[in-house]
Amino acid sequence: MAHVLMVGAGAHGHTHPHLPVIAELVARGHRVTYAIPAPFAEMVAATGATPLVHTSVLPDQGRGEQWPTDPVAGTALFLDEAVHTSPQIEAALGDDVPDVALYDIGGYPAIVLARRWGIPAVQLSPAMVAWDGFESDLADDLVYRRTPEYRAYLARFSAWLAEFGIDDEPEHLVGRPRRSIVEIPRALQPFADRVDQAIYTFVGPDLARRAAQEQWPEPARPLVLVSFGSAYHDHPDDFRVCAEAFGPLPWEVVLAVGPHVDLDALGELPPNVTAHRWVPQLGVLGRASAFVTHAGMGGCAEGLFQGVPMIAVPRAVDQFGNAAMLEELGVARTIPSEEITADRLREALRELTSSPDVAARLVEQREVIRRGGGAPAAADIVEAELAR
Numbered sequence: 001m002a003h004v005l006m007v008g009a010g011a012h013g014h015t016h017p018h019l020p021v022i023a024e025l026v027a028r029g030h031r032v033t034y035a036i037p038a039p040f041a042e043m044v045a046a047t048g049a050t051p052l053v054h055t056s057v058l059p060d061q062g063r064g065e066q067w068p069t070d071p072v073a074g075t076a077l078f079l080d081e082a083v084h085t086s087p088q089i090e091a092a093l094g095d096d097v098p099d100v101a102l103y104d105i106g107g108y109p110a111i112v113l114a115r116r117w118g119i120p121a122v123q124l125s126p127a128m129v130a131w132d133g134f135e136s137d138l139a140d141d142l143v144y145r146r147t148p149e150y151r152a153y154l155a156r157f158s159a160w161l162a163e164f165g166i167d168d169e170p171e172h173l174v175g176r177p178r179r180s181i182v183e184i185p186r187a188l189q190p191f192a193d194r195v196d197q198a199i200y201t202f203v204g205p206d207l208a209r210r211a212a213q214e215q216w217p218e219p220a221r222p223l224v225l226v227s228f229g230s231a232y233h234d235h236p237d238d239f240r241v242c243a244e245a246f247g248p249l250p251w252e253v254v255l256a257v258g259p260h261v262d263l264d265a266l267g268e269l270p271p272n273v274t275a276h277r278w279v280p281q282l283g284v285l286g287r288a289s290a291f292v293t294h295a296g297m298g299g300c301a302e303g304l305f306q307g308v309p310m311i312a313v314p315r316a317v318d319q320f321g322n323a324a325m326l327e328e329l330g331v332a333r334t335i336p337s338e339e340i341t342a343d344r345l346r347e348a349l350r351e352l353t354s355s356p357d358v359a360a361r362l363v364e365q366r367e368v369i370r371r372g373g374g375a376p377a378a379a380d381i382v383e384a385e386l387a388r
Contacts, residue, residue, distance in 0.1 A: 001029040002386050005098035006049065006124075007089065007107035009078065010037035010058045011067075013229070013298050014104045015044075017126035017183045020206035021102075023047040024375035025382060033098065035089045035109070054088040057081055064260045069316045072149045079157050082108035089113065100386055108174060112164040120385045123177040124378070127297050127318055128184065130175055131194040179385065181378045184297055185304055185369045188325045201381055204372025205301040207282060214283030219252045221272075222289040224349065227256035227281060228313070229296045236265035238313065238340060242292055243273045245345035254284060282306065290349055295323040295334075304331070307366035309352035311345065313337050330361040 004025055008015055015036070022032055026048035034049040037056035044051045057080050059065035068074050086109040101121045103110030114121035135142065144150055157170035166173070179199060186192050186202040226242045228235065239255050246253045247270030255275040257263070266275055281299070285291060285306040293299040295312040300322050303310045310332040312323035326332035333348040352358050373380075 001031065002099040003096065004030050004032045004382065005089075005093070005101045005110065005113075006032060006034040007085075007101065007103040007110035007113075008034060008036045008040065008044075009081065009104045009106035010040060010056045011061070011106075013296055014106055014126060015040050016298060017205060018102075018104065018124050019043065019047050020209060020375035021124060021181070021183075021378040021382075022049050023209075024206075024379040028379060028383075033093070033096075035085065035092075035107075052089060052092050054085045054092070057084050062259070067316075071144045072147065072153060075150075076153045076156075078106040078108060079153065079160065081106065082112075083160055085109055086112065100382060102382065105174075111173060112161065112166060115166055116164060120388070121178065122382060122385055123180040125180050125182045125200075126184065128189050128321065129180060129182055129195060129200050131189075131191040132196070133194065134191070137191065179381070181381055183378070185301055185365075185372070187304070187329055187365060187368065188297065188300055188322060190321060190325065201377070202372070203374055203377040203381075204369055205298075205305065206372075206374030206378075207302065207305045208370070208374070211282050211286060211305070214280035214286075216280060216283040216287050219287055221250055221252055222353070223252040223254060223284070223287055224290040224292065225254050225256065225279070225281070225284050225288045225308075226292040227279070227299065228258075228294040228315070229299060235315075235337075236261050238337070239275070240266055241340055241342055242345060243267075243269050245342035246349070247273050249346070249349075251289075254279060254288075256281065256284075290353055292345070295319040295326065295332075297322055300326060301369070304329075304362075304365045304369050307362040309358050309362060311335060311348045311352070313340055329365060331358060331365060 025032055032049035033052050034044045035052040035054060036044050038053050039062050041051035041053050058077055059067050089109050097117050100119055101110040101114040102124055105125050111121055154170055182200050182202045183205055185204050224246055239257055253273040256279045257275050259277055282302050285302055285308050288308050291303045291308045292311045295314045296319060310326055312326055312332050312334045314320045314323045315337050323334045327334055335344050
């Protein structure tokens with residue numbers, strides 16, 4: 001059996017999707033060392049992997065720190081983390097060199113250390129991946145790449161790579177992996193037919209085990225879940241307008257507000273609206289008839305898995321593209337965050353939950369996502385890399 005190194009990133013959306021894959025590898029007898037900051041060590045240990053705990057410079061959401069919305073600043077954080085953590089990971093492993101390195105899309109240390117050790121590196125992607133021609137297709141979204149700040153970031157990245165004897169162009173190194181396991185539904189991948197299948201394999205999210213574990217009481221009336229994720233979510237106005245929109249309806253309204261929203265800022269809530277710091281989201285969605293979401297990839301996948309129509313209110317990074325893909329699938333309506341009102345929310349809810357066409361599309365997508373290969377298919381790919 002092999003020694004597998006996994007290099008994660010200290011964020012919920014960069015950790016939860018990988019855990020079923022790690023648990024599957026452990027179940028097959030492999031020894032997995034998972035490099036991760038302390039706040040995520042317990043959930044990593046629950047898979048049977050051994051956490052390699054390191055300090056981190058990424059925002060600590062447990063302390064109320066938020067990720068930047070500026071794309072250059074957000075991208076540069078992963079480089080800062082790599083510079084900070086690579087020596088820690090290498091020193092902690094010492095002579096216990098792994099046989100294969102897995103890594104989150106932000107886990108850059110795995111790429112450079114795998115080169116140093118001469119072992120294969122396999123990316124685990126919890127987000128959309130590159131397709132042929134994506135630079136031109138996303139020219140408007142990638143305009144930040146032409147700024148002096150981004151050029152300075154690339155220069156700093158190249159200098160760091162040079163310390164490891166690597167002269168690859170940074171964007172190609174991290175954006176064009178040698179091998180990648182894609183943990184999102186293929187239906188949420190833009191231009192999926194133009195993705196290189198020799199590099200990228202879509203296994204989809206593995207949610208069945210979590211869905212079986214997470215429980216939520218059966219509601220007496222239709223339930224709508226409102227959750228804006230674990231990052232970029234500190235906007236009490238959005239929760240307040242959702243309470244205003246759905247409070248007068250014969251619905252049960254669950255607000256998942258996270259650890260840092262000021263509950264007093266929500267004001268007095270209607271009797272059918274409850275605010276929670278945290279909910280077992282997949283379990284709640286199993287009882288829900290609608291989902292108001294920021295359209296993070298994890299929430300989108302969970303909504304599709306449970307067959308729930310979604311009202312998308314995107315705010316940052318990939319959320320806008322995810323919302324557009326959900327609309328294209330016919331299972332969601334998008335409301336720009338600056339245009340969110342009680343009337344628009346109620347109208348979107350009415351449209352989505354009264355449409356037979358939306359219901360049929362949700363059934364179709366739910367079946368597709370549940371037939372994905374998930375963690376077993378991902379583990380097969382890792383073992384194939386080991387066999388090579």
